[in-house]
Amino acid sequence: MNKVLIVDDEPVQCRLASETVARAGFDPLVAHSGREALDILARSDDIAAMILDLVMPDMDGMAVLEALKRRDTALPVIVQTSQTSLETVVSAMRLGATDFFVKPVAPERITVSLRNALKVKTLETCLRVERNKRSGAFGFDDIIAASPAMSRPISLGRKAAASTIPVLVEGETGVGKELLARAIQGSGDRAGKPFVTVNCGAIPKDLVEATLFGHVKGAFTGAIADAPGKFREANTGTLFLDEVGELPPETQVKLLRALQDGEIEPVGASRPVRVNVRLISATNRRLLNLARDGHFREDLYYRLNVFPIYVPPLRERREDIARLAVHFLTRFAAEEGRHVSTIDPAAMSLLESYDWPGNVRQLENAVFRAVVLAEHAALTVADFPQIVLAAEGHAEAKSTTHAAFTMARPIHIDQAAPPLRLAEPVPSPVADRFLDESGDLLAISEIERDLIAFAIDHCAGRMAQVARQLGIGRSTLYRKIKEYGLEREAENVA
Structure with a gap:
């Protein structure tokens, strides 16, 4: 679940913002001053976004934005304040704020802003990764x-x-x-x-x-x-x-x-x-x-x-599943032009509990399919039927035989069988046409008989063509046919 840091010196505002963030499906964290917020950011690298109040004692919101800019932190920051001057808005945006609210703020507005900010951040990450891959600077x-x-x-x-x-x-x-x-x-x-x-x-x-x-x-x-x-x-x-x-x-x-x-x-x-x-x-x-x-x-x-x-399999690093799923969701939604922005908690729980025999590649393809088929803005359990079927199929395998196809259990690299190598084809022995079964040479008459029979069949019984290709006269051919008893073969072909 994405963590959102709420920075405000007013306890009531912190409580209201926390409830709004939690209802939107995010994990709220609270800081009551700018310095406390920077300390939390220094200790945690899993903060997805920040809701920042500008007017605070000791260290105000502008100072926090300046500190984040010096650190080159690509963190979406949503600013809220009671000040309505245009100069304040411009200054906050120049320091890196992604959105600006004037108190009081409707909960729906905060939810939409958070989701848009996270979506933009993920898209920027996708673009940076692809750019780095192409340039050879992927790190x-x-x-x-x-x-x-x-x-x-x-x-x-x-x-x-x-x-x-x-x-x-x-x-x-x-x-x-x-x-x-x-x-x-x-x-x-x-x-x-x-x-x-x-x-x-x-x-x-x-x-x-x-x-x-x-x-x-x-x-x-x-x-x-x-x-x-x-x-x-x-x-x-x-x-x-x-x-x-x-x-x-x-x-x-x-x-x-x-x-x-x-x-x-x-x-x-x-x-x-x-x-x-x-x-x-x-x-x-x-x-x-x-x-x-x-x-x-x-x-x-x-x-x-x-x-x-x-590199361990995905089932041994389940903490990465949610981040990977959101990353793939944002990327495929943008590529396919789909208005899908989030994964509901039940579906995310399903993804995190599954063993993923195909690992990250399988997760990527599952999210891709879900995005294409989704009918709502949030992916639900119903959008992952193959994962549900596989999970239920394995659970019931001990007592019953599942009628539908289910994916195999993951096989650890240590238990993977060696690659199947096809044996070299062994050429079948071909009998020599000049030798009999005991290995002795055939009589010339037997070889000649077989040759004439083959020629009659090859030329479809056209005796003139048979005689010409064998290099003998037609009268000689007919004599040998009679001598070797090949009249029936000649009649059948004709």
């Missing part, structure tokens, strides 16, 4: 993660960003491994340089080497031009190998050499090419387990696993 402050479980991955990520050490990001599907990789690049010396993503599990086996290392013209069928490959595309920047555990064994050997020597050899090239690439790998299975079971090379594992970072 750890752009990641929505306030839960204690995310403090260690982010702390390790900040340390990794200060060097070029190879990083291995492990975590279940959809937890945000690529975002962490982007933050590592955007916070280091390679910020603004190329960030190239490769999904190793989505590349056909025959094209993995050419995709990663490139190829020269004519190296294989269809290579009509030189291709640089992902390593050269990421030169001076970062190469992100997603699902690196899916790489076939022969490619793992070549990747190991590229990491050791800093050189790649394009397919068909006569000499290697030097590359300067920061490598970040990711996997949704424990790479150690894959190496232990023989599905991944141990020497490559030790080369990639220099600086491992584990």
Whole structure:
């Protein structure tokens, strides 16, 4: 639930504003002076908005706005005061106030203003994140993660960003491994340089080497031009190998050499090419387990696993669910032009209690669907039927068989099975047409008989064409047909 800080030296006004804020679905906090408000903001980083009175003893509202501006705090501030001068309004807006009220204020006006302010703040955050992704300046402050479980991955990520050490990001599907990789690049010396993503599990086996290392013209069928490959595309920047555990064994050997020597050899090239690439790998299975079971090379594992970072699943950081849901809601509502502004408490409780086997990606898609289908300004439990069905289905699974499809329970990364690799097709033995069942050579008469029978069938019984293609006369052909007893075959075809 979003927290709203109410700053006013009048107890009655604080109580009235708190009731209004609580009815609007927010969590009110109260400060009776400007200094107390700044102290609360210094201790808490989860304040979503502030309702600020301008006239207070000791430190007035204008001084608080100036302090927030010096701190470069992007906090929506709604100003309320009994003063009605235009100069006061202009001064407050120049210092960063998002709205201005003259006391007394109708509760509905405060509610609308708060929701608009939070919506604008979230939209600004979305735009900043997308802008930073495009420019290569995406950082750890752009990641929505306030839960204690995310403090260690982010702390390790900040340390990794200060060097070029190879990083291995492990975590279940959809937890945000690529975002962490982007933050590592955007916070280091390679910020603004190329960030190239490769999904190793989505590349056909025959094209993995050419995709990663490139190829020269004519190296294989269809290579009509030189291709640089992902390593050269990421030169001076970062190469992100997603699902690196899916790489076939022969490619793992070549990747190991590229990491050791800093050189790649394009397919068909006569000499290697030097590359300067920061490598970040990711996997949704424990790479150690894959190496232990023989599905991944141990020497490559030790080369990639220099600086491992584990990203916990969403069910282990439930404190982030509400923030993520509101973020996705605001973004999709703006993109789709939908007038949906909030999630009611019952629906939010449902989202926070669900285990999310698909993690953040699944939450994002669930909110997207709810926004598109919503008929009211607030999302309700009815807007998440798939989540309700999955939650109820698991609860009843022990006693009854649920008729409808329900999503599987989450599988922790340690229990994830190794990738299913299709066995190489074994060619079926083809009998030699010149040998009999015991392996001895057939008599020439038997070979000739089979050839004539095949020719009659192939030419649809047209004897002139059969004789011409076999290189014999028609009289000879008819004699051999009679000799080998092929009259019935010739009649059936004809």
